[in-house]
């Protein structure tokens with residue numbers, strides 16, 4: 001029986017374009033000034049960059065390089081979250097969620113299923129994203145969040161083993177939804193159930209050998225607890 005669902009964000013709950021065409025450019029334009037002006041989080045982010053890339057590196061150039069290569073290193077994702085926080089507070093940014101997502105989350109919770117987010121975006125970014133979406137505040141539908149700091153890298157089996165132990169349920173009771181084969185493969189190797197989200201709006205990504213769904217409505221409910 002499925003007792004927990006874990007959700008990726010980009011390409012799963014939300015359109016790829018909302019992240020790549022809006023959030024990412026918003027952050028990129030502001031990375032250099034943020035670090036040079038020593039805005040909040042700069043010492044921790046800079047230390048993190050030097051730890052990963054070496055003591056002598058140019059921190060700004062390294063962050064911009066990681067950003068352009070879409071690397072999911074934690075110091076970059078932490079900085080993204082801090083920059084986006086300003087954008088959400090200023091009303092420049094808002095979360096975008098596919099319309100099939102809120103009703104599915106509400107239905108699964110009614111059945112007693114717990115719902116978690118696991119994204120490379122920082123927990124701060126995730127909470128901002130789901131608290132101010134185009135379809136209202138969805139935070140109350142979520143039980144918790146994992147990012148690359150609290151969960152680990154998304155393509156590593158150990159991350160899914162760790163998250164299962166934190167959630168506190170057997171891995172076979174967890175269903176992971178993602179559009180990325182490498183993430184789905186890692187989750188399955190950790191004993192999780194998987195569904196590959198292959199949305200037409202995002203170009204129907206290949207989800208390999210994982211059961212494919214085009215919307216959350218299409219997620220099979222047979223293994224969920226019955227509706228009350």
Ligand SMILES: CSCCC(=O)C(=O)COP(=O)(O)O
Nearest residue numbers: 009010119120121125126129
């Ligand atoms: C609102 S979180 C932004 C998503 C993000 O920063 C990212 O890198 C996408 O990661 P995901 O694991 O959701 O594919």
Ligand SMILES: [Mg+2]
Nearest residue numbers: 008010011179
């Ligand atoms: Mg994704």
